[in-house]
Amino acid sequence: MALECINGKILHVDLTKRTTWVEEPPESFYRTYGGGSAMGLTYILKETPKGIDAFDPANVMTFFTGMPTGLLISGQSRISVNAKSPLTGAIGDSQSGGFFPARLKHAGFDGIVVRGKAASPVYLWINEGEVEIRDAAHLWGKQTHESEELIKQELKDTNVQILQIGPAGENKVRFAAIISMMNRANGRTGMGAVMGSKNLKAIVVQGALRKKAADPKALTELFLRGTKRIPDTPSSHGLHVDGTAGGVGWQNFTGGLPTRNYNEGQFEGHETIGGDVMTNTILVKRDTCFSCTIRCKRVVETEYKGIKVEGRFGGPEYETIGTFGSYCAISDLSAIALANQMCNQNGLDTITCGATIAWAMESFEKGQLTLEDTGGIDLHFGNADAMLKMVELIAKREGFGNILAEGSAKASKIIGRGTEDNLATAKGQEAPAHMPQVKRSMGLIYAVNPFGADHTQTEHDGSIEETAGEDARLRMSQIGMTNFIKPGVIDKERSKLVAVTQKVLSCVDMMGLCSFVWGVGWVLYFPAELVEMLRAVTGWDLSMEDVFEYGERRINLLRAFNMREGFTRKDDDLAPKFFRPLQGTGPSKGIHYTREEFEGMKDEYYRLMGWDIQTGNPTPEKLAELKLDWVVEVM
Amino acid sequence: MIVNVVLYSSLRLLLPPEKNGKGALEIHDQAILQDLLDQLGIQGEVAVSINDEIVTGRQMNLKPDDTVQVFRPVGGG
Numbered sequence: 001m002a003l004e005c006i007n008g009k010i011l012h013v014d015l016t017k018r019t020t021w022v023e024e025p026p027e028s029f030y031r032t033y034g035g036g037s038a039m040g041l042t043y044i045l046k047e048t049p050k051g052i053d054a055f056d057p058a059n060v061m062t063f064f065t066g067m068p069t070g071l072l073i074s075g076q077s078r079i080s081v082n083a084k085s086p087l088t089g090a091i092g093d094s095q096s097g098g099f100f101p102a103r104l105k106h107a108g109f110d111g112i113v114v115r116g117k118a119a120s121p122v123y124l125w126i127n128e129g130e131v132e133i134r135d136a137a138h139l140w141g142k143q144t145h146e147s148e149e150l151i152k153q154e155l156k157d158t159n160v161q162i163l164q165i166g167p168a169g170e171n172k173v174r175f176a177a178i179i180s181m182m183n184r185a186n187g188r189t190g191m192g193a194v195m196g197s198k199n200l201k202a203i204v205v206q207g208a209l210r211k212k213a214a215d216p217k218a219l220t221e222l223f224l225r226g227t228k229r230i231p232d233t234p235s236s237h238g239l240h241v242d243g244t245a246g247g248v249g250w251q252n253f254t255g256g257l258p259t260r261n262y263n264e265g266q267f268e269g270h271e272t273i274g275g276d277v278m279t280n281t282i283l284v285k286r287d288t289c290f291s292c293t294i295r296c297k298r299v300v301e302t303e304y305k306g307i308k309v310e311g312r313f314g315g316p317e318y319e320t321i322g323t324f325g326s327y328c329a330i331s332d333l334s335a336i337a338l339a340n341q342m343c344n345q346n347g348l349d350t351i352t353c354g355a356t357i358a359w360a361m362e363s364f365e366k367g368q369l370t371l372e373d374t375g376g377i378d379l380h381f382g383n384a385d386a387m388l389k390m391v392e393l394i395a396k397r398e399g400f401g402n403i404l405a406e407g408s409a410k411a412s413k414i415i416g417r418g419t420e421d422n423l424a425t426a427k428g429q430e431a432p433a434h435m436p437q438v439k440r441s442m443g444l445i446y447a448v449n450p451f452g453a454d455h456t457q458t459e460h461d462g463s464i465e466e467t468a469g470e471d472a473r474l475r476m477s478q479i480g481m482t483n484f485i486k487p488g489v490i491d492k493e494r495s496k497l498v499a500v501t502q503k504v505l506s507c508v509d510m511m512g513l514c515s516f517v518w519g520v521g522w523v524l525y526f527p528a529e530l531v532e533m534l535r536a537v538t539g540w541d542l543s544m545e546d547v548f549e550y551g552e553r554r555i556n557l558l559r560a561f562n563m564r565e566g567f568t569r570k571d572d573d574l575a576p577k578f579f580r581p582l583q584g585t586g587p588s589k590g591i592h593y594t595r596e597e598f599e600g601m602k603d604e605y606y607r608l609m610g611w612d613i614q615t616g617n618p619t620p621e622k623l624a625e626l627k628l629d630w631v632v633e634v635m
Numbered sequence: 636m637i638v639n640v641v642l643y644s645s646l647r648l649l650l651p652p653e654k655n656g657k658g659a660l661e662i663h664d665q666a667i668l669q670d671l672l673d674q675l676g677i678q679g680e681v682a683v684s685i686n687d688e689i690v691t692g693r694q695m696n697l698k699p700d701d702t703v704q705v706f707r708p709v710g711g712g
């Protein structure tokens with residue numbers, strides 16, 4: 001019987017020729033690639049010419065859901081967006097949740113492949129299998145809430161789901177995000193700027209074509225089992241009560257809350273910016289993604305110096321509180337909430353945006369940047385007004401904002417004067433708010449991850465350290481991790497943690513799943529239940545081995561793209577800051593990587609991945625083993 | 636004896652709302668850490684520190700005036 005969890009249809013769009021067509025791949029395509037970025041990369045690797053600029057119309061852009069997306073179970077409504085990244089020059093990859101991914105499935109397609117560039121701004125309108133390329137000249141220049149209203153009026157439907165860019169994407173800010181619901185972001189790696197370069201303002205979907213699991217009873221049982229478990233699972237219940245920002249206190253306690261541009265690990269103002277404070281002061285509601293009972297999303301209302309922060313723009317995640325808060329030494333939660341709103345209105349990645357401003361603040365403090373450079377803006381740490389002004393200027397690419405719109409790594413090359421020394425990046429992407437000085441494997445994944453520093457691609461270190469509790473140990477044992485090591489010590493097990501859990505989370509990503517629900521530790525379901533769920537959805541005889549194989553296939557496809565662009569082991573590196581002793585207070589003070597231990601972790605990681613240790617790249621044998629022989633031919 | 640507790644994130648809801656997760660708790664003199672967690676009603680995976688040191692097991696004796704912090708660690712976000 002045909003698979004009922006998918007549409008079996010992929011939409012192709014050529015914006016240059018203004019044409020669309022539908023592909024109906026065989027089931028074997030789904031069985032091999034699952035969805036998400038693995039599926040996207042099959043098109044990108046075959047069609048995107050080697051070495052092009054990310055803003056070249058030939059940069060093929062893909063949007064893919066996963067097999068379970070749109071079904072009734074928590075944590076399945078996610079979409080991966082891929083193209084060459086304008087921020088890093090490597091592959092771009094970014095996921096987001098909300099309702100758009102499920103609705104795209106219900107509108108009749110599993111994914112979209114976009115080629116070329118429209119002669120003038122357009123948006124895509126997809127309604128139960130019908131597709132139209134519509135004029136978007138009247139939407140160009142509009143912020144996300146304005147476009148959202150105009151599109152809904154135009155289509156006379158207030159329930160359409162809209163994935164769109166704001167002015168930052170139109171202005172090709174290199175870290176522009178793609179936004180849906182005015183508060184969910186495919187934030188990282190500048191995918192919004194690629195959309196802008198194609199004159200594609202939005203993708204709008206509507207439909208009620210419900211999909212079915214192969215074993216609906218088993219899926220429902222699993223859904224209810226998970227939902228019942230939430231109140232007694234501190235991580236999931238905590239996510240519901242205080243959101244991701246509930247972790248601020250813990251991060252600060254361990255010395256792992258990046259402070260003053262990643263120079264310190266404890267922030268004196270942490271007590272006023274945590275999730276508990278948000279809940280007790282400015283939270284008005286909790287929100288969710290399609291069919292998820294955790295409901296971890298924040299809706300906040302507040303005011304900063306007379307400017308309203310509105311509920312429709314959501315509320316800041318832990319990462320956003322980190323980058324606009326502790327990174328910039330700002331302890332005013334309302335200012336952070338306003339920065340979050342501005343990013344969602346303009347379509348900016350909150351991580352790179354806040355981290356880039358923090359980098360400029362450190363450079364300003366050191367006198368490497370002056371008032372003359374910044375156009376009179378006093379960029380000292382802690383200046384919330386200056387931080388907010390910079391967000392505005394970045395989105396518009398005005399004044400000093402035009403330089404920061406390049407991201408910190410490219411901006412440091414423009415400015416020079418030793419500002420390169422202040423970077424906290426890997427592959428040109430700013431590090432998120434999980435510090436390698438505390439979570440000792442984090443620097444390795446930041447360096448080897450194909451799309452730059454990212455905290456979502458592996459399990460964090462607490463789960464394999466001696467301090468791990470029974471629950472974590474059980475979860476880790478289900479994926480073959482049974483050695484528990486001393487906190488803080490660099491050990492081969494850290495490379496194994498990265499290699500093993502990167503594969504699991506890679507599968508989670510490509511299947512369109514949320515890692516707060518289906519990840520490894522500190523989440524709702526156990527790894528064995530991930531297999532159980534995928535079996536119920538597809539009816540295929542899957543095992544944990546298949547989870548590893550799916551994940552590995554995605555990682556190798558992403559790495560193959562980078563290999564073709566000339567990336568090698570030397571690009572799997574961290575900014576010099578991570579090799580200098582951490583300043584500040586707390587248990588992480590003085591900690592850093594030595595070059596030797598860091599390269600040693602890489603050696604072991606490449607060995608475990610079956611790659612060439614000298615180049616850090618996938619070997620033809622490895623690709624063949626993963627049924628990716630064709631990749632060798634398109635190199 | 637009396638021990639001080641600081642409960643982070645949603646765990647703070649185990650104490651009356653006005654305490655916002657911070658309080659002093661009476662517990663029997665022979666109490667081990669697990670007794671305190673049971674008394675608070677804490678189940679599932681949490682991280683615990685006693686007097687600012689993260690602890691591995693749950694069987695250590697508590698002393699009067701110890702400060703026990705209980706966290707919900709985070710992996711992502």
Ligand code: SF4
Nearest residue numbers: 075288289292296514
């Ligand atoms: S846990 Fe949060 S982010 Fe994940 S699916 Fe549920 S509501 Fe969405």
